[in-house]
Amino acid sequence: MRVTLAALLADAWALFRRDADLLLRVAGLFFFVPTYALLLLVGPLPMPDADIADTQARAQKWMTALDGWVGDYGLGSVAAYAITYFGLAVLFCLFLDAERPTVAAAVQRAGRRFPRFILAMVVVSIPAGAGMYILLLPGLWLMSRFMLAGPLLFAQPRMGAMQAVRRSWRMTRPAQLSLLGAIVTVYLAAILTGQPFMLLSRWLGGEGGGNPVGVAIVEALAAGVAMLTQLAGALIAVAAYRRLSRAAG
Numbered sequence: 001m002r003v004t005l006a007a008l009l010a011d012a013w014a015l016f017r018r019d020a021d022l023l024l025r026v027a028g029l030f031f032f033v034p035t036y037a038l039l040l041l042v043g044p045l046p047m048p049d050a051d052i053a054d055t056q057a058r059a060q061k062w063m064t065a066l067d068g069w070v071g072d073y074g075l076g077s078v079a080a081y082a083i084t085y086f087g088l089a090v091l092f093c094l095f096l097d098a099e100r101p102t103v104a105a106a107v108q109r110a111g112r113r114f115p116r117f118i119l120a121m122v123v124v125s126i127p128a129g130a131g132m133y134i135l136l137l138p139g140l141w142l143m144s145r146f147m148l149a150g151p152l153l154f155a156q157p158r159m160g161a162m163q164a165v166r167r168s169w170r171m172t173r174p175a176q177l178s179l180l181g182a183i184v185t186v187y188l189a190a191i192l193t194g195q196p197f198m199l200l201s202r203w204l205g206g207e208g209g210g211n212p213v214g215v216a217i218v219e220a221l222a223a224g225v226a227m228l229t230q231l232a233g234a235l236i237a238v239a240a241y242r243r244l245s246r247a248a249g
Helices: 005-018 020-041 055-096 103-134 136-145 149-155 161-171 173-205 212-248
Strands: none
Touching: 005 020, 005 173, 005 212, 020 055, 020 212, 055 103, 055 149, 055 212, 103 136, 103 149, 103 161, 136 173, 149 161, 149 212, 161 173, 161 212, 173 212
């Protein structure tokens, strides 16, 4: 079975059309709500002050500000991301568990497998995050190569976290360009669609006169965009796993 960008997008769209009501309810709870909470309640991550010429003083001020940010928002941010990853685990369980569980059963199974799942996601995020920090494209490529780590843990429930990461690397090798294209498509869609809302939110909160109602509305739209792109990424991962597992089998 061929794995092309067009095929992956078509498969993901078919999954969405078939189960849109279920997907939007799950994504709304696990993707939209925590993202919206982060946008509304968490302050921006402090950055080094370029106006301070002395490197040591700039680093010290930044570390102090970062320590304060972690104290104020760290626990809430971790909780929001954990909820988002749990929702991702629920979606993978719904579509890839051999027993086709109900939503309630999928939540229970996702909870039991969540420690392995979150371990795999942390392991994957280290090289992918470092790659995106240095150069964007290598980071996105690494994300595409580790895309199947999560799906594998639910399609093959006896598999361990590190085994799933290694297996994803091997399985994605024949289709790495198509998978990279899918990741880039989702990433660009998120940036191009969501960034205008984020810029408008900052303007409304500052130069626009500090309009809290306007900020809340615009950030809800930004959270909606984030929810849809997270959902698209999950469905593409499901489609990629199904096609690659059939090709390998």
